[in-house]
């Protein structure tokens with residue numbers, strides 16, 4: 442779905458060029474769930490915007506959804522296949538109601554009115570917003586707006602959704618809702634890139650990519666990352682409670698492959 446090789450990106454900063462991505466290589470297969478993390482300003486947003494055709498790479502190669510993104514036409518075309526959902530999706534909302542918002546994306550598809558109505562009803566139902574189809578979008582909560590953004594992706598049959606720190610401003614129930622929705626879509630075949638700073642979300646992801654200062658520092662499974670790589674300490678990450686307990690078990694000699702990453706795994710282990 443994504444194949445980046447030695448990808449570089451720089452922005453103009455007065456007379457100088459600011460290097461933001463410095464030789465990123467990553468392959469994401471169709472149907473994968475990958476979590477992406479890294480300190481503020483390390484280049485995560487720049488990378489995902491490049492995947493979505495919004496930034497023009499300055500070097501290396503990048504193909505997304507089978508399209509070579511060095512071509513301007515492909516950078517426009519890729520948005521149909523890969524969509525972003527933001528922390529604050531206000532900027533993404535164009536309609537005054539959820540119904541209108543989803544309809545807007547479908548307008549140029551040449552669908553008959555009845556097919557379009559059925560599609561809108563279906564995708565709003567999938568994200569739990571059927572009852573708010575005609576509500577004023579300004580009355581939706583942050584979590585509901587994110588789910589509306591996901592409904593718009595579903596209406597367009599998006600193959601990959603990149604969630605950009607969507608849980609960072611939500612309460613625990615809202616976090617659980619959007620995470621569950623993303624997991625459901627993943628189970629149905631959508632490729633997911635989940636950008637987050639939350640340790641528990643990294644620990645529960647099958648694959649974790651860690652960026653630092655425009656480079657990829659780690660790309661692999663979370664158990665090795667948290668218990669064997671030494672990177673979390675080097676980056677001064679606060680350990681999630683489950684990982685802290687796992688580290689105590691590790692010190693007592695528990696083998697790496699039995700150390701817990703989730704609360705459920707910890708309960709089972711104890």
Ligand SMILES: Nc1ncnc2c1ncn2[C@@H]1O[C@H](COP(=O)(O)OP(=O)(O)OP(=O)(O)O)[C@@H](O)[C@H]1O
Nearest residue numbers: 452453459461479480481482483484485486487488
């Ligand atoms: N359009 C732009 N023009 C100039 N500099 C930019 C632009 N976009 C990003 N930058 C710079 O690129 C660097 C990486 O920013 P980016 O937003 O990609 O990081 P990030 O890891 O997503 O950060 P955060 O977690 O705070 O969102 C920063 O120094 C930022 O100021």
